Amino acid sequence: xxxxxxxxxVFIAVSLDGYIARLDGAIDWLVESWPEVGHDYGYxxxxxxxxxxxxxxxxxxxxxxFPTWLYEKPVVVLSQTLxxxxxxxxxxxxxxxxxxxxxxxxxxxxxxxxRRAYIDGGKVIRSxxxxxxxxxxxxxxxxxxxxTGLPLFGGALDADIRLSHIxxxxxxxxxxxxxxxxxx
Amino acid sequence: xxxxxxxxxVFIAVSLDGYIARLDGAIDWLVESWPEVGHDYGYxxxxxxxxxxxxxxxxxxxxxxFPTWLYEKPVVVLSQTLxxxxxxxxxxxxxxxxxxxxxxxxxxxxxxxxRRAYIDGGKVIRSxxxxxxxxxxxxxxxxxxxxTGLPLFGGALDADIRLSHIxxxxxxxxxxxxxxxxxx
Numbered sequence: 001x002x003x004x005x006x007x008x009x010v011f012i013a014v015s016l017d018g019y020i021a022r023l024d025g026a027i028d029w030l031v032e033s034w035p036e037v038g039h040d041y042g043y044x045x046x047x048x049x050x051x052x053x054x055x056x057x058x059x060x061x062x063x064x065x066f067p068t069w070l071y072e073k074p075v076v077v078l079s080q081t082l083x084x085x086x087x088x089x090x091x092x093x094x095x096x097x098x099x100x101x102x103x104x105x106x107x108x109x110x111x112x113x114x115r116r117a118y119i120d121g122g123k124v125i126r127s128x129x130x131x132x133x134x135x136x137x138x139x140x141x142x143x144x145x146x147x148t149g150l151p152l153f154g155g156a157l158d159a160d161i162r163l164s165h166i167x168x169x170x171x172x173x174x175x176x177x178x179x180x181x182x183x184x
Numbered sequence: 185x186x187x188x189x190x191x192x193x194v195f196i197a198v199s200l201d202g203y204i205a206r207l208d209g210a211i212d213w214l215v216e217s218w219p220e221v222g223h224d225y226g227y228x229x230x231x232x233x234x235x236x237x238x239x240x241x242x243x244x245x246x247x248x249x250f251p252t253w254l255y256e257k258p259v260v261v262l263s264q265t266l267x268x269x270x271x272x273x274x275x276x277x278x279x280x281x282x283x284x285x286x287x288x289x290x291x292x293x294x295x296x297x298x299r300r301a302y303i304d305g306g307k308v309i310r311s312x313x314x315x316x317x318x319x320x321x322x323x324x325x326x327x328x329x330x331x332t333g334l335p336l337f338g339g340a341l342d343a344d345i346r347l348s349h350i351x352x353x354x355x356x357x358x359x360x361x362x363x364x365x366x367x368x
Contacts, residue, residue, distance in 0.1 A: 016323075016347065016364070017337035018202040029344060129329070139200075143349045143364055145313070147341030153201035157331030160213060163200065165327045165358035174349035176362055180200070180327055 005106035008054070008119040008128050010137035011046045012152060013175075019149030020122050025062050029146050041140055041177060047073070051114035054105065054128075057082055059121035060095075064088070076105065076117075078124055102131050122150050129182070130157055136166070136181045143174035189290035192238070192303040192312050194321035195230045196336060197359075203333030204306050209246050213330050225324055225361060231257070235298035238289065238312075241266055242334075243305030244279075248272070260289065260301075262308055286315050306334050313366070314341055320350070320365045327358035 013030055014020055021027050052074040055063075060077040063070055075095045077087075082097045098105055102124075109117055119128050128134050139152070163180040170176050197214055198204055205211050236258040239247075244261040247254055259279045261271075266281045282289055286308075293301055303312050312318050323336070347364040354360050 141362075143347040145337060145341060145345040145347070147339060147344070153329060155331060157329060160331070161329040163327040163329070163358070165354065165360060168352060168354045168360050170349065170352045174347070176349060176352050176360070178325075178360055 003107045004110050005103065005133070006051070006109040006114040006117045007135040008106065008117055008133045009046070009050060010119055010125055010134055010139075011043065012120070012125070012138070013140040013142060014152045015142055015144050015146045015149065017145045017147065017149075018151055018153060019146055020152050021062075021150045022146060023148055023150065025058070025150070029144055030142060039171070039173075041171070041175065042138065046138060047071075047118065050116045050118040052076065052109070053118040053120055054078060054109075054124060055119075056121040056124040058123065069094075073118075076109070078102075078105065102128050102133055106133055122152055126153065126155055129153075129161060130155075132182070132184065134182055136179060137163075138177060138179045140175050140177040143176075187291045188294050189287065189317070190235070190293040190298040190301045191319040192290065192301055192317045193230070193234060194303055194309055194318055194323075195227065196304070196309070196321070197324040197326060198336045199326055199328050199330045199333065201329045201331065201333075202335055202337060203330055204336050205246075205334045206330060207332055207334065209242070209334070213328055214326060223355070223357075225355070225359065226322065230322060231255075231302065234300045234302040236260065236293070237302040237304055238262060238293075238308060239303075240305040240308040242307065253278075257302075260293070262286075262289065286312050286317050290317055306336055310337065310339055313337075313345060314339075316366070316368065318366055320363060321347075322361060322363045324359050324361040327360075 012020060053071060054076045057077060057079040077095060077097050079097055080099050084097055087095045119125055119134060162183045164183050166179040166181055168178040196204060237255055238260045241263040261279060261281050263281055264283050268281055271279045284292060303309055303318060346367045348367050350363040350365055352362040
């Protein structure tokens with residue numbers, strides 16, 4: 001019998017060459033390309049429909065450098081190296097560290113009452129995808145090539161993963177946003 | 185004074201993870217995903233508007249394995265290793281080998297009367313892009329992740345390359361086709 005699990009959902013921006021950040025994690029190319037002020041590309045609606053976030057250590061350390069904490073919802077940081085004491089006091093009760101395997105975590109989150117989790121960060125997204133834990137993805141593609149960087153996808157898979165294209169919307173910024181559901 | 189050059193144009197299909205072929209060059213994932221029989225995704229119109237093709241050795245050797253020669257228009261194969269004698273007799277006069285540098289070739293083709301060239305193959309597209317020789321690209325993205333393969337993009341650039349999004353069309357196959365112009 002299949003154990004009930006939280007479903008994983010992705011909402012991410014990539015360069016036309018498929019990167020989510022430069023090699024050093026910089027997202028200047030993304031932030032500076034945001035010409036439609038006041039337009040959130042559906043982010044508020046997306047985040048309103050998840051019960052919390054799951055991200056890796058690298059993404060966590062990146063968002064910690066931002067001037068304010070971005071998330072009202074609970075965040076789980078997947079890491080084999082961080083400990084509870086690595087969570088800044090101001091974020092206690094809002095962020096927890098977990099060393100669980102992806103499927104194990106999704107069962108645990110389901111027991112905690114999460115129906116939908118926002119899965120973020122390249123490495124975490126790829127491992128959740130490879131293990132069939134992602135239900136759908138919203139990918140916003142920016143019209144820029146940055147050459148090198150941290151990729152969203154890539155890395156050997158046991159088998160091809162087919163997706164169903166749900167919809168694509170284009171924006172005057174040149175951003176092309178596509179929603180896909182993973183086919184099981 | 186700038187020497188007049190033929191402009192470069194790209195028309196290519198990629199997986200959602202940005203590959204144009206598997207590591208061994210296989211495009212089974214692309215061919216088998218073509219559910220709209222009789223629908224050419226604008227290829228005939230595109231090819232009707234170029235004066236010829238420029239491709240690399242790898243792409244040339246791949247298309248030579250197809251049951252019939254695909255191109256009615258002249259083809260230039262960029263290679264430092266192939267020679268005129270590597271062109272099969274049946275293709276003499278239709279295919280020529282060139283060891284020219286990209287910009288040099290585009291000036292040469294302009295003198296030959298080519299206004300627009302179809303630039304094909306990952307490596308050749310990347311080098312022409314990096315040298316500012318591509319005017320626009322039509323990228324058809326298939327809803328499949330293949331994990332590893334030959335990438336369309338990637339590799340250090342002297343500077344980011346910004347593009348202008350012209351249009352995106354979606355198809356019932358799940359293919360998302362976007363046209364971009366390179367911003368100079």
